[in-house]
Amino acid sequence: MADIVFRNVTKRYSTMLAVDDASFTVNDNEFFCFFGPPLSGKSTILRLVLGLETPDAGEILIGGKPVNTVSPAERNVAMVFQNLALFPHMSALDNVRFPLVERRVAEVDIKRRVADVAAKLHIGHILHKPPALLSGGERQRVAIARALVRDPNAYLMDDPISALDARLREETRVELKRIQRELGKTLIYVTHDQEEAMSIADRMAILESGRIRQIGAPAEIYDRPASTYVARLLGSPVMNILKSVQGEGGIEGGIEAAEGAISIADRTAPADAVEIGLRPEDIKVRPWSDTEKESPGRPARVFEVEPLGGYTVVTLAAGQARLKALLRGQPDIRPDAMVAISCEPARVHYFGQGGGALAR
Numbered sequence: 001m002a003d004i005v006f007r008n009v010t011k012r013y014s015t016m017l018a019v020d021d022a023s024f025t026v027n028d029n030e031f032f033c034f035f036g037p038p039l040s041g042k043s044t045i046l047r048l049v050l051g052l053e054t055p056d057a058g059e060i061l062i063g064g065k066p067v068n069t070v071s072p073a074e075r076n077v078a079m080v081f082q083n084l085a086l087f088p089h090m091s092a093l094d095n096v097r098f099p100l101v102e103r104r105v106a107e108v109d110i111k112r113r114v115a116d117v118a119a120k121l122h123i124g125h126i127l128h129k130p131p132a133l134l135s136g137g138e139r140q141r142v143a144i145a146r147a148l149v150r151d152p153n154a155y156l157m158d159d160p161i162s163a164l165d166a167r168l169r170e171e172t173r174v175e176l177k178r179i180q181r182e183l184g185k186t187l188i189y190v191t192h193d194q195e196e197a198m199s200i201a202d203r204m205a206i207l208e209s210g211r212i213r214q215i216g217a218p219a220e221i222y223d224r225p226a227s228t229y230v231a232r233l234l235g236s237p238v239m240n241i242l243k244s245v246q247g248e249g250g251i252e253g254g255i256e257a258a259e260g261a262i263s264i265a266d267r268t269a270p271a272d273a274v275e276i277g278l279r280p281e282d283i284k285v286r287p288w289s290d291t292e293k294e295s296p297g298r299p300a301r302v303f304e305v306e307p308l309g310g311y312t313v314v315t316l317a318a319g320q321a322r323l324k325a326l327l328r329g330q331p332d333i334r335p336d337a338m339v340a341i342s343c344e345p346a347r348v349h350y351f352g353q354g355g356g357a358l359a360r
């Protein structure tokens, strides 16, 4: 069992609160992501788990045992650092072997485990090379292999594939997910790439300035962000968040614009909404001429069209409000055209004073 628990953990660097009263549980065998902007405390949390830092307050438990005073070696947690930290004077093979040689594992077992991990990461053909002769992607795989070759309680990875190009990153994250499932080990993963976090994690925690703002399955957080801060971090294009004005009623789902703010005709809207959030994919866009009197579509002007192949991002001007809509395929929509926009009331997000999500 290697569940990892933080109970009210705080870590300061002089006056800087790097981790602020963090409480969470990473379950055994879980792929758990920490996601947040730069300097939000992601790496510090990993260093606390690893034992490279000691909390100023609170308690850390690994597999049910308090580890605040346990050395990194005894915690037996394997880490892949952002800067990889491969030994330059050793071949890739010796780098991967190193943790086992250091622990005096029998040669026959070393050979078996290295071959196994090399096959999993497709690096068998480059093991003879030193790091300097490997590409960025190959170096990253070797660093991951060096962590996987051990049999630790848990793996920690700090933005391990950030140096790869977009295609290789996609491939590697799919593989990492598969490998973690096969190994059946707890994996804590840090990334500043929202798409990566969403695609790879069983559950994730969203950080802001050292504080955990929300924990949940990616789809849960995406569908029910607890605040405008979280809502803006996930999704591309990001959620449209506009000031809310009281509407005149109108037909359910109609988006009315006024003075840079919008209202949605929605019987279930909370009265104390200060802001309204609309995911770009939830905005329906139709040619204005199609609009019948009973339709919810309210007028908007097409401001910009970005065809991206499989889908198209359309920026809409509704009064002084600007909204982005994400449409499938390549619809025949041109700048300056008038369109009708609407949104299923159930898909609308409402936020109150201070940015917290409001229940209906």
Ligand SMILES: Nc1ncnc2c1ncn2[C@@H]1O[C@H](COP(=O)(O)OP(=O)(O)OP(=O)(O)O)[C@@H](O)[C@H]1O
Pocket (backbone or CB within 6 Å): 013, 016, 017, 018, 036, 037, 038, 039, 040, 041, 042, 043, 044, 045, 192
């Ligand atoms: N060794 C240190 N000494 C002083 N301050 C530090 C140290 N390590 C981190 N910090 C500060 O703690 C805060 C959290 O940093 P941390 O590196 O954990 O964030 P992060 O989310 O991992 O950032 P990034 O995405 O840029 O890696 C930052 O304000 C950072 O400047």
